[in-house]
Amino acid sequence: MPLLISADELARRLDDEHCGRAATRTVVLDVRWTLAEPDGRPAFRTGHIPGAVYVDLDRDLADHAAHGQGRHPLPSEEAFTRAMRAWGLRDGDSVVVTDDVGIQSSARAWWLLRHAGVEDVRMLDGALAAWTGAGHPLETGDAAPEPGDATAHYGGMPVIDADGAAAFPERGVLLDARAAERYRGEVEPVDPKAGHIPGARSAPSAGNLDAAGRFLPAEALRARFGSMGAVAGTPVAAYCGSGVTAAHEVAALAVAGIDAALYPGSWSQWSNQPGRPVATGAVAG
Incomplete structure (x- = not known):
């Protein structure tokens, strides 16, 4: 399964989906996060790929109640299942992850989704800058997807302690x-x-x-x-x-x-x- 997707290929996918030509639904997850600016919501609201869903790295991709496991412990299967469903993910969806820092933060979502058993997860190569650089539009505001039914089953990626x-x-x-x-x-x-x-x-x-x-x-x-x-x-x-x-x-x-x-x-x-x-x-x- 390919790991990367170009901005133009993603735009074609989303257009096909909008026009009813897509066989598989593609969900775009936007993981804006840096250590200096952990809350990416303001940037997301200012402009994101149309249809994208904001992912809060600290809340959705980590379990801060797990003491002694580092700053970003992995969430439990149950917690990650809740997050996936809140993003609107359904079993069988294709997923594209992006951010505005060269996939440095959204790779965490890529890894967790693969670990959870999602087969088709791709990273937008060049991240949001590649999307805008190719002339594709952004939309503003928040996203409110319908709840999904995906379930996390960990074990898809190797882990060491x-x-x-x-x-x-x-x-x-x-x-x-x-x-x-x-x-x-x-x-x-x-x-x-x-x-x-x-x-x-x-x-x-x-x-x-x-x-x-x-x-x-x-x-x-x-x-x-x-x-x-x-x-x-x-x-x-x-x-x-x-x-x-x-x-x-x-x-x-x-x-x-x-x-x-x-x-x-x-x-x-x-x-x-x-x-x-x-x-x-x-x-x-």
Whole structure:
């Protein structure tokens, strides 16, 4: 199943659906979120892809009641089922996710939907900028979809915990998707300790995109990850600060044809657990 969709292809799909020519319904999910601006509703209301539904990353894609699991613990199957139905998702729908930061936040929705068993989930390559750059229109205001009937069944994507992350470099490649200076331990703006999981390799998620915010071609991504030892057939896992941009890393690896596990707790969990070792510097420990 393809992972990416272009703005023009999405526009054709939505037009076909509007005209009754589509065999499958396409639902567009807009996940506007950044650490600095976690509430994306104002931006969504200002302009979004026609028919898109706003997804609140903090409310819908995380369970903040799960203590000790990092800043963005995975929601339960029951909670994610409620979210999917509130977005209007039905079993058999195709889903396209987007944001306004190069899929850095909406990849979390892509990953969770795949984990929940939704088969056809694609990322809008280039995100909202690609849509507007291609001359396609936006609509304003809120969205109120009719409730759907989709049900989450977790297990579609591999997951590791803190102990798994600790042992992972012994058998495979553990990638750190944060900015390189955070990996090296030079700065740490959010978490209590600076550095990285011993044995992890630095692979900032921003390096997965070109200057236009689109994913690099599969061959270029294979070369990028291959230089870190991450190749098809080798166990690969990814983490970041709180499990959000690590989903983007897993998505980029998938575009390259490389399966990878996600460590949802990521550095926000690891750095808060007493006794977990911390490495610093440019070379993986």
